[in-house]
Amino acid sequence: MKAFAILIVLLAMTGTADAAEIRVGSKKFTESVILGEAVSHLIRDAGGRAIHRREIGGTRVLFQALLKGEIDVYAEYTGTLSQEILAGLKLDSNAKIRAALAKRGIVMGRRLGFNNTYAIGMNEDRAERLGIRTISDLASHPDLRFGFGNEFMNRADGWPNLRRRYGLPQKNVRGLDHDLAYRGLEANDMDAMDVYTTDAEISYYGLRLLRDDLNHFPVYQAVLIWRAGLDPEIVAAFRRLEGRIDEAAMGRMNGRVKLDKVSESEVAAAFARTSLGVNAIAVDESMWRRLQRHTMEHLTLVAISLSAAIAFALPLGVLAARRENIGQIILAIAGVIQTIPSLALFVFMIPLLGIGGPPAMVALFLYSLLPIIRNTYAGLTDISPSIRESAEALGLPPGARLRLVELPLAARTILAGIKTSAVINVGTATLGALIGAGGYGQPILTGIRLDDVALILEGAIPAAILALMAQGIFETAERMIVAKGLRLKPAA
Amino acid sequence: MFILEAITKSFDGRIAVGPINLEIATGSATVLIGPSGCGKSTLLRLMIGLTTPDTGAVSFEGALVTPDSAPMLRRRMGYVIQDGGLFPHLTARGNAGLMAKYLGWTQQRIDDRLADLAALTAFPIDGLDRYPAQLSGGQRQRVSLMRALMLDPDVLLLDEPLGALDPVIRYELQDELREIFRTLGKTVVMVTHDIGEAGFFGDDIVLLRDGVIVQRGDIRSLVNAPADPFVEQFVHAQRSVADVLAETRS
Numbered sequence: 001m002k003a004f005a006i007l008i009v010l011l012a013m014t015g016t017a018d019a020a021e022i023r024v025g026s027k028k029f030t031e032s033v034i035l036g037e038a039v040s041h042l043i044r045d046a047g048g049r050a051i052h053r054r055e056i057g058g059t060r061v062l063f064q065a066l067l068k069g070e071i072d073v074y075a076e077y078t079g080t081l082s083q084e085i086l087a088g089l090k091l092d093s094n095a096k097i098r099a100a101l102a103k104r105g106i107v108m109g110r111r112l113g114f115n116n117t118y119a120i121g122m123n124e125d126r127a128e129r130l131g132i133r134t135i136s137d138l139a140s141h142p143d144l145r146f147g148f149g150n151e152f153m154n155r156a157d158g159w160p161n162l163r164r165r166y167g168l169p170q171k172n173v174r175g176l177d178h179d180l181a182y183r184g185l186e187a188n189d190m191d192a193m194d195v196y197t198t199d200a201e202i203s204y205y206g207l208r209l210l211r212d213d214l215n216h217f218p219v220y221q222a223v224l225i226w227r228a229g230l231d232p233e234i235v236a237a238f239r240r241l242e243g244r245i246d247e248a249a250m251g252r253m254n255g256r257v258k259l260d261k262v263s264e265s266e267v268a269a270a271f272a273r274t275s276l277g278v279n280a281i282a283v284d285e286s287m288w289r290r291l292q293r294h295t296m297e298h299l300t301l302v303a304i305s306l307s308a309a310i311a312f313a314l315p316l317g318v319l320a321a322r323r324e325n326i327g328q329i330i331l332a333i334a335g336v337i338q339t340i341p342s343l344a345l346f347v348f349m350i351p352l353l354g355i356g357g358p359p360a361m362v363a364l365f366l367y368s369l370l371p372i373i374r375n376t377y378a379g380l381t382d383i384s385p386s387i388r389e390s391a392e393a394l395g396l397p398p399g400a401r402l403r404l405v406e407l408p409l410a411a412r413t414i415l416a417g418i419k420t421s422a423v424i425n426v427g428t429a430t431l432g433a434l435i436g437a438g439g440y441g442q443p444i445l446t447g448i449r450l451d452d453v454a455l456i457l458e459g460a461i462p463a464a465i466l467a468l469m470a471q472g473i474f475e476t477a478e479r480m481i482v483a484k485g486l487r488l489k490p491a492a
Numbered sequence: 493m494f495i496l497e498a499i500t501k502s503f504d505g506r507i508a509v510g511p512i513n514l515e516i517a518t519g520s521a522t523v524l525i526g527p528s529g530c531g532k533s534t535l536l537r538l539m540i541g542l543t544t545p546d547t548g549a550v551s552f553e554g555a556l557v558t559p560d561s562a563p564m565l566r567r568r569m570g571y572v573i574q575d576g577g578l579f580p581h582l583t584a585r586g587n588a589g590l591m592a593k594y595l596g597w598t599q600q601r602i603d604d605r606l607a608d609l610a611a612l613t614a615f616p617i618d619g620l621d622r623y624p625a626q627l628s629g630g631q632r633q634r635v636s637l638m639r640a641l642m643l644d645p646d647v648l649l650l651d652e653p654l655g656a657l658d659p660v661i662r663y664e665l666q667d668e669l670r671e672i673f674r675t676l677g678k679t680v681v682m683v684t685h686d687i688g689e690a691g692f693f694g695d696d697i698v699l700l701r702d703g704v705i706v707q708r709g710d711i712r713s714l715v716n717a718p719a720d721p722f723v724e725q726f727v728h729a730q731r732s733v734a735d736v737l738a739e740t741r742s
């Protein structure tokens with residue numbers, strides 16, 4: 001078991017970066033991924049080694065990762081920088097944003113060309129029928145149902161201030177995933193949503209963009225931001241994107257990916273070839289390679305977090321069973337951890353441990369503790385007093401009693417707890433993709449983004465199979481570990 | 493063998509046992525008897541150090557029984573409880589040999605000893621590799637007795653060893669058990685709530701009530717010279733078949 005854990009740690013470590021690697025980040029939406037791919041192509045063209053850490057998460061995750069040096073460069077928007085990341089500073093010009101970033105050791109490039117700002121979109125027919133052309137027009141239709149991306153619901157320039165600015169009376173406002181919102185609009189489950197002006201879906205779904213007649217939305221010019229001190233040749237290479245992508249070009253690229261199902265890497269490579277004359281070749285993994293990688297990532301997450309949880313929770317469970325008062329505290333703490341929504345637990349890890357595998361493993365580790373602790377505790381305290389007393393009366397010291405009598409008797413319950421943890425762990429590990437840990441959650445996330453069921457299944461099916469396998473493994477282990485005498489039905 | 497001096501033991505503020513002074517002579521067969529809840533088991537558990545007294549002291553062969561000394565002293569005591577307390581995950585052999593194995597005996601030495609004990613307790617040799625769940629109640633008590641005798645202890649402490657058995661088997665085992673005690677010639681302290689069983693086993697009967705000793709002596713003195721009405725009542729509390737027949741006839 002121990003050797004196995006060491007092996008896993010070594011495997012995990014081989015994945016970490018060496019010095020010459022440039023780590024490009026992207027947020028979990030298509031445009032960001034395409035830009036990440038484009039940056040990567042340009043770095044490779046200049047002879048650099050680019051690793052694209054795709055779809056790591058949202059704005060805060062990416063910016064934190066950049067500050068911590070876990071990624072070196074990613075595409076951001078000036079509006080996001082001024083309104084969200086540096087919101088407290090009230091920065092009203094690009095020069096001020098640039099200066100504020102410089103203080104944090106981050107360089108902001110020139111604009112890439114397009115302005116991807118927020119807009120409110122409605123179904124064209126419906127907007128026409130209601131006579132809605134501007135955001136102000138919404139005020140006279142209080143029954144309209146809004147569905148906004150979770151980010152839009154919370155940011156300073158998002159829904160709270162939009163509503164105030166325009167005096168919007170609507171009560172039926174839901175937060176949901178941006179990509180799901182398009183489908184909700186089409187299914188007529190809602191009437192209006194936030195869109196980005198470069199979204200390919202705008203023309204695909206035939207949406208009307210309502211005019212921002214009070215100029216509420218700030219300008220969202222796309223820029224690259226990177227850590228100061230990167231190799232100047234590399235920086236010069238990716239800065240070739242500056243001023244080269246207008247809204248139409250970006251919207252087309254988004255459409256190629258989201259609607260024509262071409263890979264981001266291929267779309268970015270085509271752009272680099274035609275617009276920049278760079279001989280870029282798409283680096284697309286075959287489905288099998290991808291499955292292999294996701295399997296390896298997922299197994300690593302589960303194996304490390306679960307072995308650590310077992311190693312930690314078993315002694316805690318024993319301690320809890322031995323010392324009633326400490327036991328109650330341990331069980332209470334583990335119980336509280338379990339009540340934290342798993343998604344929140346993953347996100348809590350980012351400020352502490354950054355992004356990627358380690359924070360995901362810690363979250364999974366914490367999540368796996370309770371079933372093991374509780375079952376170890378229950379298995380040990382359920383042993384009948386007469387058996388416990390008989391062991392003590394023989395003169396066996398506490399350690400020997402635990403090893404020879406109590407743990408074997410509790411083995412079935414303990415294994416059931418480990419099995420529960422393993423199954424929960426395999427499922428919850430899919431959330432690791434949200435903080436850049438990869439695994440089967442990655443194709444699920446990407447599949448949701450691209451509305452690609454096959455891709456979703458590419459993550460969901462192996463995750464389900466892995467959960468079943470974990471269950472099978474522990475059931476086999478139960479037959480091997482639990483003594484035969486415990487599996488017999490009593491004669492009398 | 494045992495000296496208990498000014499012992500008291502309370503649970504949750506209620507006195508369960510004491511104050512008690514009790515001396516148990518080497519080679520004697522002592523029976524602790526009394527109504528349910530009077531503190532018999534607690535007294536036995538105090539002797540083997542499974543509980544510690546609130547006041548007073550217990551000594552075994554001149555050594556004070558304390559939480560520190562108890563584990564070593566217990567190797568010289570055998571302890572059998574009502575339902576056997578056998579470890580369900582171990583075979584009869586595993587149960588009886590557990591402590592010896594822990595002490596580093598070879599399997600050969602354990603098996604030899606077990607062969608002797610099986611003969612003594614009339615336990616079938618082929619039953620040694622069965623699990624408790626595969627044994628009858630009487631056989632389980634024999635395994636429990638073998639386990640207690642494994643290290644050849646100086647004293648046997650038995651807490652209602654026959655209490656869970658049906659009357660016929662119980663009757664048989666009473667005979668056998670007394671025979672075994674005679675063969676071994678060890679000091680025996682046995683708990684029962686059955687006055688007939690007490691008289692059958694013990695030359696020295698200690699009658700308890702609410703944690704204190706009411707009378708001590710042989711069965712004759714309890715019957716003929718009860719110390720108080722409680723003793724008289726207790727001694728006659730059990731209906732014999734003869735009593736029942738007499739009652740239904742009238």
Ligand SMILES: Nc1ncnc2c1ncn2[C@@H]1O[C@H](COP(=O)(O)OP(=O)(O)O)[C@@H](O)[C@H]1O
Pocket residue numbers: 503504508526527528529530531532533534535
């Ligand atoms: N571990 C314990 N915790 C609380 N009360 C106990 C405990 N053990 C025994 N007692 C109480 O002490 C009294 C004597 O119990 P016990 O020695 O088991 O009686 P007996 O064996 O004579 O039936 C009873 O009232 C019982 O409820």
Ligand SMILES: [Mg+2]
Pocket residue numbers: 532533534651
């Ligand atoms: Mg009792």
